[in-house]
Amino acid sequence: MDVFILIMKLFCCVLLLTTTSAATNNCPSAKCSLFSPDIRFPFRIQGRQPLQCSVPGFDLFCRQNTTMIHMPSYGDLVVRSISYDARRLSLLDPKTCVYEVFLNLDLSLTPFSYYYAVEQYKYINCSAQIVGSSERVPCLSGSDHHVYIVESSFPVPVSCSVVRTVAIPFSYSPYLSADSSFGLGFTWKLVEEEATCSGRMLGILCSSTRRLQKYFKGN
Numbered sequence: 001m002d003v004f005i006l007i008m009k010l011f012c013c014v015l016l017l018t019t020t021s022a023a024t025n026n027c028p029s030a031k032c033s034l035f036s037p038d039i040r041f042p043f044r045i046q047g048r049q050p051l052q053c054s055v056p057g058f059d060l061f062c063r064q065n066t067t068m069i070h071m072p073s074y075g076d077l078v079v080r081s082i083s084y085d086a087r088r089l090s091l092l093d094p095k096t097c098v099y100e101v102f103l104n105l106d107l108s109l110t111p112f113s114y115y116y117a118v119e120q121y122k123y124i125n126c127s128a129q130i131v132g133s134s135e136r137v138p139c140l141s142g143s144d145h146h147v148y149i150v151e152s153s154f155p156v157p158v159s160c161s162v163v164r165t166v167a168i169p170f171s172y173s174p175y176l177s178a179d180s181s182f183g184l185g186f187t188w189k190l191v192e193e194e195a196t197c198s199g200r201m202l203g204i205l206c207s208s209t210r211r212l213q214k215y216f217k218g219n
């Protein structure tokens with residue numbers, strides 16, 4: 001009996017691998033426009049590529065020939081490029097304020113983590129300018145408020161309140177911040193579900209890549 005189960009499991013896994021690669025092979029790549037990135041597994045363009053060509057959470061869409069991704073806690077970002085080998089998704093903020101993206105993004109709601117190592121930084125919002133080494137973040141500041149990104153140990157001046165402490169890849173620097181994509185890169189990890197495949201459930205579980213592929217979080 002045990003041998004039978006073992007054989008069924010082996011058979012199942014062989015089938016699993018074949019269905020997985022077959023499903024991926026039947027997924028032609030797509031792009032939003034001629035010079036847009038090639039979209040393929042684990043991503044897909046909603047409405048243009050079949051559901052089984054992707055993993056949940058990896059859905060993209062086209063807006064005016066531009067490839068976009070919706071970030072649950074922030075909004076829509078532009079997909080600049082995807083490196084499938086390096087597992088890097090490079091993005092651009094259409095509102096051209098990556099530090100606002102860093103402030104509001106909650107990647108725990110997504111399959112992604114930052115491509116670059118992150119560190120805790122404190123966003124502070126001040127009624128008067130701080131004199132010293134910190135540079136205010138122009139896209140978050142106004143005539144009567146000044147936002148700075150400081151190390152988490154930085155003593156908060158009385159004219160400032162803490163907006164939030166967040167783990168972000170880069171602190172603000174006027175030299176690095178000319179473009180709207182600096183540091184805005186994500187990575188992802190996928191695993192295939194294991195050991196849930198038994199002979200009995202073969203037909204259901206081995207039929208779809210989308211069911212078998214999952215992502216996991218971790219660094």
Ligand SMILES: *[C@@H]1O[C@H](CO)[C@@H](O)[C@H](O)[C@H]1NC(C)=O
Nearest residue numbers: 032033034035063064065066
């Ligand atoms: C999108 O691309 C098509 C074909 O290249 C072009 O005709 C159309 O004007 C473009 N639309 C926008 C909004 O750029």
Ligand SMILES: *[C@@H]1O[C@H](CO)[C@@H](O)[C@H](O)[C@H]1NC(C)=O
Nearest residue numbers: 125126140144145146147163
């Ligand atoms: C900073 O404070 C100003 C004025 O109180 C407010 O309008 C603005 O939204 C605040 N900015 C952030 C990033 O919290």
